[in-house]
Amino acid sequence: MKFTTQNPQKTLHLVSLGCTKNLVDSEVMLSKLSEYKLTNDPETADVIIVNTCGFIDSAKQESINTVLDLDTQRKEESVLVMAGCLSERYKEELQKELVEVDIFTGVGDYDKIDELVHEKRSHFANEVFLQTDENERVITGSSYHAYIKLSEGCNQTCSFCAIPSFKGKLFSRTLDSLVKEVRNLVAKGYFDFSFVSQDSSSYLRDHGINDGLEQLIENIEAISGVKTARILYLYPSTTTIKLIDKVTASPIFQNYFDMPLQHISQNMLKIMKRGKGSEKLRELMQHMRNVPNSFVRTTFIVGHPGETQKDFEELCTYVKEYGFDRANVFAYSDEEGTDAFLREDKIDEKTINKRAEILGDIINQVTQNSLNKELGKMVNVFVDGESEEHEYLLSARNTLWAPEIDGEIYINDNELNGEITFGQQYHARITEIAGDKLLATIVS
Structure with missing residues (x-):
């Protein structure tokens, strides 16, 4: 995603890769560099920033390719900055190998990007940056919608995920900070909000509060001017029936349930360390589906070490029968520092890709079924x-x-x-x- 703003002096070209959480951090950087005029032309930009993603192989490769591609386009005296998750995760290796990059920074210095650019120095903070209501942002892409980041890091121990290794443990913003930010944005004309984090349903659990999202819903409902809102990235073991019912009863929060399941077979949920058994997970998902006018989105991983043909077929059957509104499938990729990386029961790449293709076709059909149900509404x-x-x-x-x-x-x-x-x-x-x-x- 590329952005533009104004200032008659030096120019900035920024590319934000990966998730919406990255986008929020990119918007903080845009604010800190507000004296720069934004340009969509990297060939004329004085400063080029790539906010990278380091989640899976394809995202990592996209980040590297983007940096190298921009290096070939930029003018000689420009400054090329590599920021974000990939830069943080592989900071030693990248600083040695990517001689094209002038400034390296990770996930802790988004609010200091102006200093780093001015001093033309690399820096990696010891702590992850978490935006507060005091950090200004340049909202991009919409005149009425904004993403709000609930927390950083994650306390889950999923076998395939390396995010906690470079983002750390769960670190929630205070409820007061979130409310202030939403109020500030409402005053600027925004009225639709999406709340995001690595694990949204664990919000405030690091403060000893188990109903953080329910408290959030009540506080956002009380803000005059908020018309609609939704919560993204729920986690199975921290999402409750009570939370689903709270969303359902809300006049503001949409009946939108986004929960990356990753799998449904008992064997795979245990191997993947997903924290909830298949039977309980199916009950939770059915409760979402039974909500009037509900919209259910999810994500699956196929080809994870230990996945049998029987596990895969069970997953396919579930996806066909449940009737998701939207879903994504990822082919498993090895990630250093994860439990799955160390397993010996790996699945060959050909089988992984075939399973991803089969499930992808099923997902396309269930998505089409969901769209067909909208006719006449x-x-x-x-x-x-x-x-x-x-x-x-x-x-x-x-x-x-x-x-x-x-x-x-x-x-x-x-x-x-x-x-x-x-x-x-x-x-x-x-x-x-x-x-x-x-x-x-x-x-x-």
């Missing part, structure tokens, strides 16, 4: 602007959906007297499906 949508598909089609998003990941609705008709205002909420009727896109008419 009246839904609330945010209209974002003209679509990239055609100038006569407007791009909109169901207010239930998260931005960017859950899809796009094309508005091709308008029953109102007058023009549609971008960044506003409307009632729309879903009229047809074109491929994986819903078409709708604005009604009121």
Whole structure:
């Protein structure tokens, strides 16, 4: 994702890779470097920053390729900065090998990026940076929606995940800080919020509070001007029926349930150290599904060491039967420093890729089934602007959906007297499906 702002002096080109949590950190850096004019042209930029992702092989490779590609494009006197997760995770190796990079920094100095650029020095803080209400951000990509980061780090011990090794243990923001940030953003015109972290349902557990998200919901509901909100990245063992019911009862929080399951077989959940048995997990998921107008998103990993053909077939059957609204599948990749990396019962790459392809096809079908169920429905949508598909089609998003990941609705008709205002909420009727896109008419 690339961003632009204004200042008649030096120019900045920033690329934010990976997740929305990275995006929040990139927005903090944009604020700290506000004296720079942002440009989409790396060839003319005085400073180039790549906020990297270090989660899995494909993300790591994308980060490296982006840095090297930008190095070939940049002008001679520019400064190239490598920041974020990949830089943090492999700081010793990258500083030795990537001679193209002028400044290295990790996950602890986003709020000091202006100093590092000015002094042209690398630095890795001992602690991960966690934004507070005192850190200004340049919100990107929307005039009405903003991501809010709940915490950093993670206390889970999933066999395949290296994030705790370079992000550390769970470190939650105070509720007061979150409320202040949302209030500040509402005052600037924002009214739709997505709350994110590595493990959102563990929010405030590091402070000895087990119902942190429930308290958050109550406090956000009390802020005048917040119209809609949703929570991303729930974790199975810390998500409760009570929390699901709290979301369901909320007039503000959407019935949006995003829980990366990774697997469903008892054997694999144990191997992956997911903290909840298959039977209890199925009960929890069914409770989400039974919520009126619920939207359920998840993620799976196939080909993890120890996954038998029987485990895989059980997963495929579950995905077909459950009826997820959206899902993603990742082919397992070895990550240094994880339990799975040390296992001897590895699965060959050909089998892993074949399983990912099979499950991917199933996911495509269940996604299409979810879209088909929307036909004829009246839904609330945010209209974002003209679509990239055609100038006569407007791009909109169901207010239930998260931005960017859950899809796009094309508005091709308008029953109102007058023009549609971008960044506003409307009632729309879903009229047809074109491929994986819903078409709708604005009604009121």
